[in-house]
Amino acid sequence: MIEVEVKARIDSFKEMEEKLEKLGAVKSKREFQEDIYFASPIVDFAKTDEALRIRTTDNNTFITYKGPKLNDKAKTRKEVEMAIESAQKAKDIFEEVGFRAARTVRKNRQYYTYENFEISLDDVEGLNPYMEIEIALDDSQDYSTAQDKIFKLFERLGITDGFERTSYMELLENLNND
């Protein structure tokens, strides 16, 4: 699967919730997500622009691999997400074969759906408010059209700047390095 995803800083969750509801977006689940990101023993994932993580939510646990971004504007990339039985077991296996738990990102995420968009209002521990808009494509579909649609939706919601290609994990890392 290819995901096309763009995120931007927003001023306030409350204001954006009102705009989304006015637009007709449907409020769906709200969940707490804890992501443990792993460092590879053979490459620097920051340089290869990949990510390997375990995500634990209120109801599920996943392993997610994200491949390098395929273009500059949006975060268009390969993503493999697989449900698993246990975050503790997955961490144990990764560590045994040479990976290292490098950073944990915790957030409360409020999902909205609108047409074929998935919209997230992300309250990340340690960061300002962000909104993410995503479209999932089959491997064969064209992603530049999807990307244009995402930017048009941001515009309709009054957002024309503050776009951010850096991951939450790296944003937190940059804060700590200041």
Place this chain on the structure above:
Amino acid sequence: MIEVEVKARIDSFKEMEEKLEKLGAVKSKREFQEDIYFASPIVDFAKTDEALRIRTTDNNTFITYKGPKLNDKAKTRKEVEMAIESAQKAKDIFEEVGFRAARTVRKNRQYYTYENFEISLDDVEGLNPYMEIEIALDDSQDYSTAQDKIFKLFERLGITDGFERTSYMELLENLNND
């Protein structure tokens, strides 16, 4: 979890099934198992005596990590087994982060239970008949007692030699290298 497991070549499945039933062992599930073993990009698992595999059975899919053997006679080792959603996704993730699918082992396994033993009659594609007896221990329990019990059970079933510490994967590999 620590598993203590010993396997031995046997002459015939039919003869051993009769002996197991005479002993009072309970025939449980029979399943087809396909194991994909992975090679690590940083160590030679054959040398470090580890294994990382995806097991697909009739009903389930798992990732299994096996640590180095802790002693010489039995295959006493750390094992982490985690249920997953999809073998294909797991293979995709492993390959993306540098592992390589190295060998596939297919077998029909007939399970028996007796006291706290798990007994397997293993019809491995390309190998002669084998029987495996296993006890699972908490990390804290003593494994030499468990090991003695396993060898005594083999003796009661008429097996005093033909013990094999080499994994099915390596036995198949050795065949191919002849």
